[in-house]
Every structure is written in structure tokens, then in C-alpha cells.
Amino acid sequence: MTETVPPQIDPPARLLMGPGPVNADPRVLRAMSAQLVGQYDPSMTAYMNEVMALYRRVFATRNEATLLVDGTSRAGIEAAIVSLVKPGELVLVPIFGRFGHLLAEIAERGGAEVHTIETAWGQVFPTSAIERAVARVRPRLVAIVQGDTSTTMNQPLDELGDVCARYGALLYADATASLGGNDFEMDGWRIDAATAGLQKCLSGPSGSAPISLSDAAVDVIRARKRIEAGIRDPRLDGDPDDASPDFVRSNYFDLGQVLDYWGPRRLNHHTEATSMLYAARECARIILEEGRQQVIDRHRVAGGAMLAGVQALGLRVFGDVAHKMHNVVAVEIPAGVDGEAVRGALLGDFGIEIGTSFGPLAGRVWRIGTMGHNARKDAVLTTLAALEQVLRRAGVPVGAGTGVDAAIDAYRAA
């Protein structure tokens, strides 16, 4: 053969301080290097049950239906929405950033009748505004992002479950960017469905989507049951002609089948992504060993230190700071500064990645994350030290050491 094979994987050293993905905790990478077992091996089904129990604690829920969707966080979102909503049903999506648009888009593609309300990027909704829309639209499902990384905002959800319950709507929250780094109370806030990913505050790689479903959500999904030919059991599943005509339009994202795979029936669906399950399990173990509240507090402190640091460097912060997520801050690019050149110098000279943004904020802000494994003092200080140097060399007036000093002070005061 004249063609050659590229060398073994050898990625450059990076400190990932953008809006995610962030560096995986080395423990997660080690967990993934464990050898595979069969998908019905007693050890594997025991690991699946452990994962369910671990993520109940991460989501703060008693929901039996707590498991993984095999795909990125977006796969979890689509599974939740298309399993909960039939074509033609009403969905309300309050949009305060890019990922709200994504929820609406996924519901639209699934054939739902989607109603949206929008607020300016950088703001969140008062619950009363959402309630007015719920009362007007009377949706089957309210689908909302908790933390939208495009704007860094963290939408308060604590009263929304009660609102939805009053109007007979289910509440789905996309907690991809927020879970683990910010308050989230699945049962306490009466949320019916929530999904996440591993690549933000959970310190893992993208590719597995934890999901939890309330009993009410499961009832909706079970009523749409359809078991594929080839593994249908006539004794348990009845005549195929009796199957619900409202079956989910996706096989992969039919959570009814996924529940039967994770449940006692162990009905074959996909072949579980074993290494990603190992990763998800270790992500949860790391959080629960440190303590769920302690991890949220660590994110609050690290985010507060980064916020103090960038402000002390003279940078303006975008949006309603009182409602930003702990784990990411959007910084306005100073006038006259080439934002991409600064990001390039940080990456090329210091090995540090910070983020750009989307849509109306593209080219206007940098997004700096402090999440998961990287919600650490050394990562915060290193980033601020490097950012000071890069800004200085770009001609931005910065006080030497001001960012690092403010962050150290913030850590001391925490």
C-alpha cells in the first residue's frame, strides 16, 4: 500500500475555559479505558442500575425513569421532546438564547404546533411572563432551557413546575449546560423531564445524555408504546395491530423502548455505549463523592472569582449578571480589539481555549467557562494571568495583576 496511516492520537495540551466541552476529569478518562463486557452481562446490568441510582441523586429526584440516552446532549433533548409530544400537539418554548431556538426547532421538526415567547439575549423571563403565555397557549408541554450558554443566562425554574401543573402542562428543562454547577431540583421544582450532557459541569466527554422522567412523563410515553417487529413478544405486547397509532416517529429516540431496555424487561434496543456509560458513571461518582451541593458551591465560587477577575481587568460583562450561570461569563470584546486574534493568541501561545458566541453575539463577546473539572482556582488564575498578557499585547490598557488579585480576593472572601 502506498497510503499511510496517521500516527496515534496525541492531542495538544489544552486548558478548556470556554462554554464547553471542557477538560474531562482524568478519572473519567481512566474509567473509559476499562474493558467492555457484554450488554446483558450481570456486571453490565448492575452498572446500568447503578447509573440510574447515581443520576437520581445528580438530578435530585426519585424518578425511577432516570437513565442515559446514547448520543450527545442534543440527542437527549430530541428524545425527550419527540417522546413527550405527538405531532399536532401544542408546545410552548420561552426563548432567551440560541438553545431555546433549538428546542423550538426540534419540536417543530417533530410536527408539534410550537408557540414561542422571546426575551432579549442577556435577560431571563419573570415567571409571570411565562405563566401568561401558558395560560394563553395551553400547551401540552413547556420546553425551556435552564442555562443557555449562548447568553450565559440561568432561567429561574423553581416556580415554573407549579405553573405548568396548574394548567395541565408537562415541564421539560434542558439542563445540559447547568446541571452540576447550579441549583437544580427535579422533584422540588416539579420538573417532568430533564436532560443533560457530560461535557459541561459533569467533567466528561460529550456523547452520553443523562435524562430523568417523572411518572407523569412516563405515562405519556407508555401510552405511545410500540415494540418493533423481530423482538415483539405476543404474550406481553399483544397484537401489533393494537399498538398505539400515536407511536413515536423515531425508533432511536422512542423512550418507551429505551425504558424497557433499562428496566427489568431488558428488551433489546440499541447496544449500550459501554465506554460512555462507564464515563457517565464516573462523572456522577465524582460529583457525589465531593457532594452535590459542594460541587455547585465550587462552581459558584470559581465563577464569582472569574467574574471579579475579568471586571478588574476592565472588561464589561454582558447581560444580567444577577441571573448568569455560575459556570460561564460573557465578556464584551473591547472596541477596536480583534476578538478572534485574542482567542487565537490565548490558544496558540498559552494553550487556553475561551469561546466565541452565536447569532447576535457573534464577534461581540467572549465566553469564559469555569466548569466541571476546570472550576478550580488554578484554572481561574492561570486564565486571568494569560488573558492579561494577551490583552496587553493587543493594546488594551490593563492594570498589571488586577485580574488575578481580584480573583484571589474573591476566593478568600468565599
Next chain:
Amino acid sequence: MTETVPPQIDPPARLLMGPGPVNADPRVLRAMSAQLVGQYDPSMTAYMNEVMALYRRVFATRNEATLLVDGTSRAGIEAAIVSLVKPGELVLVPIFGRFGHLLAEIAERGGAEVHTIETAWGQVFPTSAIERAVARVRPRLVAIVQGDTSTTMNQPLDELGDVCARYGALLYADATASLGGNDFEMDGWRIDAATAGLQKCLSGPSGSAPISLSDAAVDVIRARKRIEAGIRDPRLDGDPDDASPDFVRSNYFDLGQVLDYWGPRRLNHHTEATSMLYAARECARIILEEGRQQVIDRHRVAGGAMLAGVQALGLRVFGDVAHKMHNVVAVEIPAGVDGEAVRGALLGDFGIEIGTSFGPLAGRVWRIGTMGHNARKDAVLTTLAALEQVLRRAGVPVGAGTGVDAAIDAYRAA
């Protein structure tokens, strides 16, 4: 906290000789332990381009559109089918096992008008039978499994692309279980779309689905273009009201968007499952370093040795042996033997997993694999030696050493 956290991952030692998943090559597990980089890091986009080039060689194609779907092999199947077929279009699925039913099921859920032809489990179709159905149905797409692990059969596809081309149909092949272990010529056989998984002959974990699409397939997908709000660029994407009404009903599986993420535009879609991409890259490197044809030959020889071994142990082989895949054999469970007890003893006493089956073959056959990293002489001989012991203890008359001798002879003759 009174609740405890389970200990670190520590799966039992297993030799996975079922129909998949099989043991990952340790090189793949090591590749996955590499640290993450950002999704637009120059090193990451370079790895994505390398993966595209590597899988072109694995699929034996020049298709530019060769990439990964982030999910299990089933995710790749659904992405291919729902991106290629609009609701109401005609799809023909020739079914010769469980996974043919799956293709039909996925197409039905997607709203296609699905026509099926079936042959008995354990047989394949003559191309002429498929051609007659194509001529009658005139489908937009013929969707067919190459190797159906439920029956072990390997459907000849070498003439089917010409048949489809004559009738204006696209040809999709599900090569999940076969790719890497059996002949497969994407371009040589004129296949328009093919998907696979890592967990069979590619020696990796489930969770990433390589896919390749011909230019004709890409044209169909591009004509259904829809870019989600929030990242739409009016200069490049036109007015949203001009978007195709035939958009794909899934966001996650809309290969038009996935192509734009893997292509030069790098349009944000999902966050690539970085560790699984590292795994997929290493799987391809392993195959191409050994040589694509050499790996197929290794599967042929290992499968031939296993076949000779089980026959020498006095076991009957299920189905049309001349058309079975190299990498798996279905063995009839002898009368009076408790098949699950034998599998349990192999797993519990020897740490060796072999498979059961589905549907009409449930309880009738064991399925024994020789695939990927486990298509090795030592794995074949160890499995036969253990199977002999377990059968003997179950009261089955077996000649001492007959299985191992026959397999060694088969290796010598190869």
C-alpha cells in the same frame, strides 16, 4: 450523607465471543483516554478530517461524505433512512432476520411507505428475487442489511447496486455487523449509503456510527436543507421561509446539518463526542495498519476454524453455511440441553460469553462470534476448549479435543 457512592469501575475479565459487542482492542481503549480538545480546535478539526479519510478506506469509497454519527449503530441507520426518505416515499426492505425488521420499522416510523419481502431465517435472497420486487414496487430506496447477526447470514450485495441504479432507486446497506470482517465494496458495488458501528469487526465500543454517502445520496439530503434558527446565516442560507418543506423530521439525524458540521463550513450542530471519535479513529487505524484485506482474511480464517471446531464437537450449524458471515456462527442447541445453563456456565466458570438469539431462533441456537480483536487463534481455541468442557458436564457426548483439533487443522490449512 448517609448514602454511599459505588466503587470505581472494575468489570470482570470476559472473553466476548458472542455476536457483539466484543472486547475492544486495548489500543482503542488507550486512545479514548486521551484528553479532550475544543470542538473547533485546529487539532480537533484535523482529527475529524483524518477520520473521514480513514473511513473512506474502511468503506472502500471515494465519497467525500464519510463521517461519524454520534450514537450507536442504530443511530447511524436511522440517520441514513430518515435523511434519504421523505414521508410517503416508497422504501423496499428485503428481510432475512431481525435487523431487516428494524430497517422496516425505522422507515415506517419515519412515515415512508414500506414494502417488504421476506425469506426464511437462515437464508439469503438471490439478487433476482430482490430485482423482481424492485421492479414491482419501484422504491425510492432499497434498504437492506448486509450481515444480519440474528441469523448470521451475509446477503450478497455485489450486483444489487446495478439493479437499483437501473430502476432509479438508491441503495442503503446496513453493514453494522459485517464491515471489516467481510467483503464490502461501497463504490465497487454502487452502494449509495452505508452505516456501521464500532462494536463488531472494528474492535471498538458501541457509541459511534461510521457512515458514508454517495454524491447521489448527498444530493437528496441537500435538497431537504433546513438550518436551525439561532445559527442561520441569511447571507448563506437565504430566507427561512424559502427552506425546503421536505426537511428531515429529526434535527439530530438531519445529515444535511451533520455534513455542514464535518464540512468546511463547520456549522455548529451537536458537540462532537470527542472520546468516541478518538475510538473510531483508532479502530480504523488498526484495520488499515494490518491491511483491510488482511483483516477480512483473518476473520475468514478465524470463522472457518470456529465453524470446523463446533462441527467437530458434533454440533449442528444453523442456516445456509455457504452464505454466513465470516465473523459469527449459529449453533443449534442439542436436544435436551438447557441453552441458557450452558451459556451461564461458560460465562460463570470460564469468563467466556456466547450469544443467544431473537424471535424464531430464541432458545434454538447459540451464536458464537469471532470478530474484531477477538478474531484470533487463541480466542477461537480457548472458546472451543471451554465449550467442550461445558457440553461434557451438561451430558452432551463430545469427543475429547475434537473441536480444538479441527480448529488447529483449519488454521494450518488456511
